[in-house]
Amino acid sequence: MKNAIDHTALNQHNIDYVLIDCPPSLGLLTVNALVAAREVLLPIQCEYYALEGVGQLLRNIELVQAHLNPSLHVSTILLTMYDGRTKLAGQVADEVRNHFGAVVLKTIIPRSVKVSEAPGYGLTVLEYDPASRGAMSYLDAGKEIAERGAATVKVRER
Incomplete structure (x- = not known):
């Protein structure tokens, strides 16, 4: 089954990425986003319950792959809300890296008051406090x- 999404319009505008932020549930918004997407960037909070939710989200992604969008794949995992003062954060990060390997970014987003405050002002953290650790x-x-x-494009061009 071929993906029904025509990405020609995006290619004509030289757009590199389109990010669709949606909840991890399998609601209509999320299903539509997964059908339209080629890749999934999965943020994972470095907390215990986040690991439990990842399993269900991956099963939902597999359902979409099997029935609606076979080319969909998890290409990137971003560890967030990392608190280096706790053993748990390190354990979660290690477990995610051991399980998912190279798709996990080296960059980790630390737990940050500025990141938490920014949405309350209707701003991104880059607008709210661009010099903060989170930004x-x-x-x-x-x-x-x-x-x-860029590395993927170079490999494809060879």
Whole structure:
């Protein structure tokens, strides 16, 4: 079954990425986003219950792959809300890296008051406090994703 989405319009505008932020549940919004997507960027909070939710989300992605979008895949995992003062955060990060390997970004987003406050003001953390650790970490994650994309394009061009 071929993916029914025509990406020609995006290619004509030289757009590298379109991010669709949606809840991890299997509601209509999320299903539509997964059908339209080629890849999934999965943020995982470095907390115990987040690991339990990842399993269900991966099963939902597999359902969409099997029935609606066979080309969909998890290409990137971003560890978030990392608190280096706790053993649990390190254990969760290690477990995610051991299980998912190379798809996990090296960049980790730390737990940050500024990241938590920004949405309350209707701003991104980059607008709210661009010099904060959280903002700098998100910039680093974006650079890492872009570098991965550039490496993939070079491999395809050979």
